Amino acid sequence: xxxxxxxxxxxxxxxxxxxxxxxxxxxxxxxxxxxxxxxxxxxxxxxxxxxxxxxxxxxxxxxxxxxxxxxxxxxxxxxxxxxxxxxxxxxxxxxxxxxxxxxxxxxxxxxxxxxxxxxxxxxxxxxxxxxxxxxxxxxxxxxxxxxxxxxxxxxxxxxxxxxxxxxxxxxxxxxxxxxxxxxxxxxxxxxxxxxxxxxxxxxxxxxxxxxxxxxxxxxxxxxxxxxxxxxxxxxxxxxxxxxxxxxxxxxxxxxxxxxxxxxxxxxxxxxxxxx
Numbered sequence: 001x002x003x004x005x006x007x008x009x010x011x012x013x014x015x016x017x018x019x020x021x022x023x024x025x026x027x028x029x030x031x032x033x034x035x036x037x038x039x040x041x042x043x044x045x046x047x048x049x050x051x052x053x054x055x056x057x058x059x060x061x062x063x064x065x066x067x068x069x070x071x072x073x074x075x076x077x078x079x080x081x082x083x084x085x086x087x088x089x090x091x092x093x094x095x096x097x098x099x100x101x102x103x104x105x106x107x108x109x110x111x112x113x114x115x116x117x118x119x120x121x122x123x124x125x126x127x128x129x130x131x132x133x134x135x136x137x138x139x140x141x142x143x144x145x146x147x148x149x150x151x152x153x154x155x156x157x158x159x160x161x162x163x164x165x166x167x168x169x170x171x172x173x174x175x176x177x178x179x180x181x182x183x184x185x186x187x188x189x190x191x192x193x194x195x196x197x198x199x200x201x202x203x204x205x206x207x208x209x210x211x212x213x214x215x216x217x218x219x220x221x222x223x224x225x226x227x228x229x230x231x232x233x234x235x236x237x238x239x240x241x242x243x244x245x246x247x248x249x250x251x252x253x254x255x256x257x258x259x260x261x262x263x264x265x266x267x268x269x270x271x272x273x274x275x
Contacts, residue, residue, distance in 0.1 A: 028186050028231035035256040037181060038240045039263075039270035041192060042222050042254070044135070045150055045174050046244050047268040049220065052129065053168060053203045054213060056156060078104070085113025098133035109160060123160040128153050137268075146179040146190075154198055165204050165216065172196040174222070186231030192238065194222045201246060214265065215246035 078089035089102040106114040109123040117125075132149040154170030172195075179190040201218030222242040229235045244263055246252045253273070254261040260273040 029188070029228065029236070032259070033185065033188075034228060034238060035240065035259045036261075036270065036272060037188065037190065037228075038192070038224055038238070038242060039254060039256050039261045039272075040144070041146075041176050041179065041190070042194075042224070042242045042244070042256075043263045043270045044148070044268045045194075045196075045222070046220060046252075046254075046263055047265045048131065048150065049152070049198075050215065050265045052127075052152070053156075053201065053215060056125075056166070056203075078102070080115045082115070093133075096133075098131055098135075101130045103128045119159075120161060124155055124157040125159065126155050143183075144179065144181050147177040149175040149177075152196075163205055165202050168198050168201040168203065168215075168218070170198045172198070176226075188231065189229045190226060190238070192224050192226035194224045194242075196223075197221045214249055215252070216248040218246050220244045 078087040080087050085107075086103050086105045089104075091099060091101050093099045105126040106117050106122050107124050107126065108114055108121050111124075114122055130149070130151045132147075134145070134147050136145045137143065150172065151174075152170065152172040154168055154172070156166050156168050158166045174192075174194040174196060176190065176192040176194075179192065181188045181190070197220070199219045199221065201220065202216045204213045204216060220243075222244075224238065224240045224242065226238050227235050228238050240256050242254060242256050244252050244254045250265050251262045251271075252265070254263050254270070262271040262273050263269075264271060
């Protein structure tokens, strides 16, 4: 049986590298600590992506505009441009200060753009979204603040007719700037960028579950690069590959350079998985 230990920008493990090797990051920083920090940074974006995927189910049930607007704001009108085939939505800023830009295109099975969604004819939606702003979170062991910027370019397919599930593919980027992490191990700051790939992320149709249809399968891969400045003031290069594998629950598995974690999609946290 496996147990899960909560890790939200906190590393309770301060192991130095195996086989007697010295710590490559100097005083106050360790590989497990950095992996936990990057996992927690990835969790916020993954949770936002899962919310987008979930929201489509509600939007197609009650109206597509409900999907395109954050829940704190009323639905927005997104006019259709017959010349491009795209619907462009107005920029909106939520009460928590996050700015959203969105556009989308409906298409039939031949890839021809459609002005409106038709449950029998619309085969896919091409969705482009960006989000930016500042976040501040309290964690179990301290606090985290950051400036964030997300961009996503995704296609959801499998919409035509009496579908049982939908599949998301696409790419994206994330920039997490001026990140400041404070906990029992001191203060660390990060400047991180990530390239992101969505690979066959399958989400069930809303009729198949009462609520919260978490992705059933598929992966999101995030390749992070950037810098970390530790408590001693020294700055080091950081490169981490995060792979999130969905399993139909709130808690998909994740790895950071092969180290096992779990993502809590509801609370936007990373948890360290131990045997």
